[in-house]
Amino acid sequence: MENSLGPAPSLLEVRGISKSFGAVRALQEVDFTLRAGEIHALLGENGAGKSTLIKVITGVFPRDAGVVRLGDEEVATRSAKAALQAGIATVYQEVNLLPNLSVAQNLFLDRQPMRFGIVREGEMRRRAKALLTEFGLDIDVAAPLGSYSVAIQHVTAIARAVDLSARVLILDEPTASLDRHEVEILFGIMRQLARRGIGIVFVSHFLDQVYEISDRITVLRNGRLVGERETASLPRLELIRMMLGRELAETTGARAAANDHPPREICASFENYGKTGYVAPFNLELRHGEVVGLAGLLGSGRTETARLVFGAERADGGQAKVDGASLRLQSPRDGVRHGFGYCPEERKTDGVVAELTVRENIVLALQAKRGLHRPLSRREQDELARRYVKMLDIRPPDAERPVGLLSGGNQQKVLLARWLATAPRLLVLDEPTRGIDVGAHAEIIRLIRELCDDGLALLVISSELDEIVTYSDRVVVLRDRAHVEELSGEAIDVTNILAAIAADGAAMQEARA
Amino acid sequence: MKGLPPVLITAIVLVAGFVLCALQFPNIASTRVVGNLLTDNAFLGIVATGMTFVIISGGIDLSVGSVIGFTTVFVALAIERWGMPPLVAFVAILALSAAFGAAMGAIIHVFDLPPFIVTLAGMFLARGASFLLSTESVPITAPVYSTVSDFAFRMPGGGRLTAIAIIMLTIVIGGVLLLRLTRFGANVYALGGGRATASLMGVAVGKMTVKIYMLSSLLAGIAGIVFSFYTSAGYSLSAVGVELDSIAAVVIGGTLLTGGQGSVIGTFLGVLIQGMIQTYINFDGTLSSWWTKIATGVLLFAFIALQQGLVALARRPVAKRAGAVS
Incomplete structure (x- = not known):
């Protein structure tokens, strides 16, 4: 042919x-x-x-x-x-x-x-x-x-x-x-x-x-x-x-109905949290076993929100609480200590360390969390790497390969594995499917769901509205560096999100529809 | 890319320092002192100009001090022992040092080795070779040397702008033009921005690397000749540590040690600052000359801290410019 x-x-x-x-x-x-x-x-x-x-x-x-x-x-x-x-x-x-x-x-x-x-x-x-x-x-x-x-x-x-x-x-x-x-x-x-x-x-x-x-x-x-x-x-x-090369039963399937679950425990909450000139103060509650999607255009403040939540950027107002107790969140280190994980958008510069192997990349965050005095033995490292390579289907399944030689989707999986290894309570994913093709796309979405079912709280940023609609229990819509709307349950669909994003830009809606 | 703020700061430091020195020793503010300052630091200015290109391109050249040492010995022996006409000796040593630099550049590129290691090897090689030629200081008595040494423009106020100072100023100006105005200069910045990316954009990274180290060694060769004019002798131990002085001048001049940003003007100001400190200590008379090194060290530290601050600041405005797509 x-x-x-x-x-x-x-x-x-x-x-x-x-x-x-x-x-x-x-x-x-x-x-x-x-x-x-x-x-x-x-x-x-x-x-x-x-x-x-x-x-x-x-x-x-x-x-x-x-x-x-x-x-x-x-x-x-x-x-x-x-x-x-x-x-x-x-x-x-x-x-x-x-x-x-x-x-x-x-x-x-x-x-x-x-x-x-x-x-x-x-x-x-x-x-x-x-x-x-x-x-x-x-x-x-x-x-x-x-x-x-x-x-x-x-x-x-x-x-x-x-x-x-x-x-x-x-x-x-x-x-x-x-x-x-x-x-x-x-x-x-x-x-x-x-x-x-x-x-x-x-x-x-x-x-x-x-x-x-x-x-x-x-x-x-x-x-x-x-x-x-x-x-x-x-x-x-x-x-x-x-x-x-295989039948894909309707790309990803339908979203599990949000109402099936009883109201869930709050994992972390942010009140009037914000930073001048960065993101306007917002209220955000993240619950165990729930996916919160952040939708908005490029530059609307999605990544900025994620960085504040993780502690990569310091807020200049508001309060952050974990399990009801207020906490200091001034650096990524604080974030990691409280069980937060962050997979950034720029894989190449902010995420994986290209020269290090898959194994070394995976153990990085866990080792940092444990501190230098309690090194992971090589056996533990191998075991971790093997488990996540298998669980996330990282290809080629070679834990000793430099991450730089992997394709984008597999690099993303390595990044995900790094944070999963720390057993986080909250994981922030910034464009987890960017630059990734259909198969891995579906796989990442399936993973997001599974993680969520295991009780993890997830905050996910994506430009693909179909995708956000698929896995989110709640969707926060941003515009011009402010949170403008929060959708939940039945209200979550592409039309509503677009309406919120394009409240003052009808052209946007047209283009998408 | 312009690197103006750091250069401005260097200029302010120089002017402020000069004013302070002049307040304490009014005689410093004379063309005589300034002329001597240029003459005394002529070789440093030349070699630091070459170093600026290397560092902006993301490399380093530790061999320049040794190349200066080798050049002085070679020139002295060629003229005094081997009977070469001085001009022939100059051409020979410049060809030799350019080839030396080109070889280092080629090795760095072909074997993908860190410039630090390759030029460190070059440093030992050149220093060792100069000892091989002669372990003793060889005086140069050729008439051309006394002619050049005596040649000077009289400046108002009794200062002398000597031939070697003029050579240095010419090279600094040439360096400024080469870096600012030519394709070669743009490629030097490109290499410092990222070798792989520059290569993808069509820059002949290999050729550029060879040319940059060739330029640095060639200028080290010229600096060596100038040094031999300055001392009227060739000595294998001359210019030990000059590579570090020139790196210091480059950094004080606002060039990023990681490459990609910097200017020749800044380097020139950096050389003058070092010279000024030296002059101050000479005037004082009671201070050990090693205070120059301490002052240079403090300045260097201050400038690196400052650069980090500026780099951090430069990352901020990204958000402001976002969304300029109409």
Whole structure:
């Protein structure tokens, strides 16, 4: 089924690519064809080989076997630079720009406008400004990139790639950190670029977006090609079956009715808790065996609330109580001592320690909680690692593998395992399913439910409203750094949440519906 | 990226220090003293300029002091014993030191080794090689040396702007321009921001690493020649510890030791601050010259603490700028 090439000219042809890391065969004889002017979604579960394929095409990893042809020429992509020059530009999931350089320098690094060997700073800024305007961004391009939000950094990365006069543009999870409005802008630009004849590879785990934007879909599973289809003629269930290789009985199932349980004990409560200029004071009760969802747009104060609750940020007003007793919550250390756990959104920078092994990452929080005087023996560590690798189905099941080599979904599981090992009473999860594909997505949601049934209190942030509706017993909606509404029981559905978020923005509701 | 606040603070420290010194010893505020300060610290200014590039790129070069030592011995022997014309000797040693730096850069890149270790090895190598050439101080009597030493612009007030001070100022200005205005300079910052990311963005990280260490060693070579003009001799024990003085100047000048931010101007001010402390101690006459080191140490500590504070502050405004997507 993979060789049903249409008549449209193929732009990028990948034939028989194989790649191994030690004993792990990451890619086995994968074919991939990208036509000029199409938007081609590349899908697969965590560890299916999407990232590896992209890195092989762009020359970040050398390939073991196979051919990459761009147009009529074979591309000997040995370095990222060579691939760029050939016309293959990539925007990775995690923003790969330099926070210490100005926005303009980031856009034009290594290709600044020059005169007599000197960078024309003014000209460069003017061009940067003009370029970003196309993307609906009007910012000071002379300021360091690091002073802007992740969304802006991401748009900058895409602008840079687009401007590299690429023939092939690879977008690896470009929408993961964008809100709906930004996604619309990005899709508009993608369509415009496709009309210009640029081939776009779109990697995403948002299936809605895949159906909205892509012309064709290629699915990988366990490093092998499953198939290539026209998007229009591929039913969603069939797609999910291709990705998972197993029947998925209605992605996640229905939410356990909240009213089944008797009123539960309060685990932690926050009264008038807040910080000036960070999050407006809020009241929040977290109960054992209950999932509280935090919904809102990017920058609405969700992460900020989570950080206050965990103690990563100090509140300047209000009171926090655990089991009725008020407590001091000034640092993550205090949070950990009271049995709180926090899985942050930025896995790469705030979460896992990429150089350490799975085992070392898992025992990190537990060891910190016990203190240096009571080290965990190697046997205990191995035992813990083995248990959680099995329980959370971390793949590959090798506890001695550096976490940096795992896929995003598996890194998330390691992070989860780290906190579970400390037997917390309250776990805060910030976008636990970000950058994770369907299968792992369902798995993480199942885990959230199980943890909850075990009596854990959970505070979960997610941009995916369907997801929040699925597992939350209560949903707190945020807007403009304030808690604006709390929904519970039957009131929890996507429409109500959207209404609360978009109380003053009807466009938002339209876009989602 | 501009790194202005730390540089401003360095400038304020320098001016305030100078005013304080001048209040106590009015003679300090003269072109004579300033001219001498530039001359005495010419070699340090040159080598610290190269060090600035290395540190902004996220590396370190511990070999520069030894390269200066080796250069003085090589130049002295080449001119006095081997009968080379001075100009040929200069070209030879500059080629040699540039190749030395390029080799260190290549090793750092190819074997992915920490610059600290590679340049530490380079430091021992260069120092050892200079002892191999000669263990004794070799005086240089070539006429060009006395010509250069005597050459100076008279400044109003009787100060002398010597040839080696002019060389230093030229190199500092060249360094400022190279770092600020060229693609090479932007790539130096890029490397300091993240090697892997810079590589993904198309910067030829390997070539850049080689060039940066080559530049540092080349400037160390020039500093060595300047040092030989300054002392009219070649001695294998000269410029011991200069690598640390230059790192101190770079850090006092507001360059982040972790890379990614900094400026050559700041480094120049850092050199002047060290020179000023030295001058003050000379004027005082009763203090041991080692007080220079103590004062430098205190300043260094203060500046690192300050940088941490600034870095913490710089992380805050993220929230304010969020949501600028229209």
